[in-house]
Structures are given as C-alpha cells and as structure tokens.
Amino acid sequence: MITFGLANPSPSFLLYFFSGVLVALFLVNKSRAVASKACVLRFGKLSLLFDLRILKLCISTSVLLFLLFLFGLETGEYPIPRLKAIATAFWDRNNEFEFVVNSLRLPRVLTAMLTGFCLAISGALFQSLLGNPLVSPDVIGINSGAALCAVFVLAAGGDIGLLPWAAFVGAAVTALSIYSLSWKTGISPGRLILVGIAVNALLASGVTYVMVKYPIERVVAAARWQAGSLFGVSWTEVGTLSVSVIVLTPLALLLMRRLRILQLGDDIASGLGLRVEWERMGLIVLAAALAAVAVAAVGPLGFVALLVPHMVRLVVGQVTGGALLLTGLVGALFLLACDLVAQQLFAPTTLPVGIITAAIGGPYFLFILVRSNNAL
Numbered sequence: 001m002i003t004f005g006l007a008n009p010s011p012s013f014l015l016y017f018f019s020g021v022l023v024a025l026f027l028v029n030k031s032r033a034v035a036s037k038a039c040v041l042r043f044g045k046l047s048l049l050f051d052l053r054i055l056k057l058c059i060s061t062s063v064l065l066f067l068l069f070l071f072g073l074e075t076g077e078y079p080i081p082r083l084k085a086i087a088t089a090f091w092d093r094n095n096e097f098e099f100v101v102n103s104l105r106l107p108r109v110l111t112a113m114l115t116g117f118c119l120a121i122s123g124a125l126f127q128s129l130l131g132n133p134l135v136s137p138d139v140i141g142i143n144s145g146a147a148l149c150a151v152f153v154l155a156a157g158g159d160i161g162l163l164p165w166a167a168f169v170g171a172a173v174t175a176l177s178i179y180s181l182s183w184k185t186g187i188s189p190g191r192l193i194l195v196g197i198a199v200n201a202l203l204a205s206g207v208t209y210v211m212v213k214y215p216i217e218r219v220v221a222a223a224r225w226q227a228g229s230l231f232g233v234s235w236t237e238v239g240t241l242s243v244s245v246i247v248l249t250p251l252a253l254l255l256m257r258r259l260r261i262l263q264l265g266d267d268i269a270s271g272l273g274l275r276v277e278w279e280r281m282g283l284i285v286l287a288a289a290l291a292a293v294a295v296a297a298v299g300p301l302g303f304v305a306l307l308v309p310h311m312v313r314l315v316v317g318q319v320t321g322g323a324l325l326l327t328g329l330v331g332a333l334f335l336l337a338c339d340l341v342a343q344q345l346f347a348p349t350t351l352p353v354g355i356i357t358a359a360i361g362g363p364y365f366l367f368i369l370v371r372s373n374n375a376l
Helices: 002-006 011-033 052-074 082-090 098-130 142-155 160-182 189-213 216-226 235-254 256-262 266-271 276-298 304-316 321-344 353-375
Strands: 038-043 046-051
Touching: 046 052, 052 082, 052 098, 052 304, 052 321, 082 098, 098 189, 098 235, 098 256, 098 276, 098 304, 098 321, 142 160, 142 189, 142 216, 142 276, 160 189, 160 276, 189 216, 235 256, 235 276, 235 321, 256 266, 256 276, 266 276, 304 321, 304 353, 321 353
Parallel strands: none
Antiparallel strands: 038 046
C-alpha cells in the first residue's frame, strides 16, 4: 500500500509519456520498411556519401528530442505554462520564472541530453571495436575507473572543479591497464572483455573502500553522485560536456573509416596499411574519454552505453558515421526521457536517473543475452 501511495504520477505526465513511447515505437517500425538509399554530395574535390534512411531517422529523432526538451522545461514540482517556459529559456530573461527555468531546469535538461549523447557514442565505439553487443564502458570497468578517482576527490574534500579531470585520468588509466593486461602477441576481444570484467570488480571494491574509509559527512555527496543523478547539475557541467562533445565527436567521425577497416580483421587491416594496435588503442582511449566526461557530470550511469547502441544497430545495421550520430541522438533522447520519468513517476519524490536506466537496461540486457545464446 505504501508503494502504491507513492506512485501517483499526474494524468498529463502519463499521457505524454505513453504517447511518446507509442510514437517512438511507430517510428522504429516504419524505419524498418524504409529502404536504404545512398546519396553522394560533391563540393569540388570533397565528396560526402550518406544514407537517406539514416538521415530521415536523425531528423525524426532530433524532432522528438526537441519536443522532449521543451516538455522538460515546463514540467516539474513548480509547473510553468508552456509558452512562458519557452520564452524564458530563449529570449525573456526578466520574469518570475527565470530562476526555475534557466538555473534549475535548463541545465538539467541539457546535461541529460549531452550525457546520453556521450555514453551512447562511447558504447557504440566499444561494441563495434570489440565485435560484442554485450560490451560497454560500464561493463569492462571504464566507468568504475572514472568513478574511483572522482569519488576519491569528493570524499577527500578536493576541489569540485577537479572532478572532470579526475574522472578522465581514472578512465584513461583503466583503459590502458585493461589493454596492457589483455596483450598477448596482440589483442583478443574476448580476452579484453574478460580482463575488463575482472578490473571492473576490482575497481568497484575500491570505490566501496573509499566510501567506508572516509567520514560519513564527506561521503554523502559521493554516495548520491555514485547512484547516477542529475540533481543539482549546473552550467559548469553543461560547459564541460559541450566542449567535450564538440572536440571528441568529430574525432570519432574521423576515425570511423579506420574502425570499419579494423572490423575486417587484423590481417586485412595490416595489409591495408593500418597500425592495428595503435589504431585500436586510440579508439579505446577516445571511447573512454567520452564515458569519463559523462561519469564526471552525473555519476556512473549504467546500461545507457549498452542498451542504446544495440537498439540502433538492430534498426540500421553496421555502424557508420551517420549511424554513430543517430546513436548519440537516441542516447540523448533516452536519458532525457528516463530523467523525466525519474522526476515524475513518484512525485514529489525524485529518484536518481540511474535507477530508471537500470530498471530498463537490466531486462534488456537479459534479452540481449538470451538472443545471443539462441544465435549460437
């Protein structure tokens, strides 16, 4: 009875939520029927090949994301009329809603979108590089490495501005350690995954040790952050994530050609002139950096980097530059939707968004596992 009493979402929220789910399922179903069609754009000596189907999916996802962005500005414990919320966010900065919209809701919405974008692209790179749909930065220890350094900074009373750098160093060192421990006359994806799972367990125990070692008044913030929450994010996180997306996304797109060649096998990639191990290490570090900035902003969110790339790959097939951008957009849409559910499902109690992603991602992970076993 207590549980049912807590779950009292508003009728308007349920209407918006289920309408959004139905629209998303409808678009996914329609996208399967759209035939792929390659088009070429030429600008002098520069040519661009893109798939019209992926372009349409990117546009549709962007429209849904924008609508959800607007919904996120108006919904909350303090409801704001839709037009007033939009006006306050974009041009009317001097009214009674300015603090709620521009200091609380807008940073939270943007942080959710940028974090989901980073995690989804990171997961797509790892899964494509290692050829395994069950791989993601939270499974092989990248998130735990970033979390260990970040929790240590928070528990030790360090400057909060060091958090992104600590998370990046932790993720990069973890990625290089996993790569080194997996080396045996080359890198085997299966061996790297097993080493990553073992390292993940070791680092998770390290996080627990830090949480137990320091006084409770110091680890409260770290414990809340460890659950994966968008509560209290500010424009600082938005700025860090924005710079990271602007810098790292073009690098990921530039390396897509090398990633596609690596998927052909090490022998063929070497024959085509690639330095296989260096290219693989560079892609791993890039994917780890994307995961690190996301972990630094909201904590070690689980299943976003695992679930979203797999869903997109079921629709569009192998990863390309366009598919990578689509994966990022779907990741932004997914995490923003999860955060709105976390805010409204048990209102006025707000859940950490990590609980919602785990509640959705856990069953989907089992689905992937069963599907992979049936394919063997």
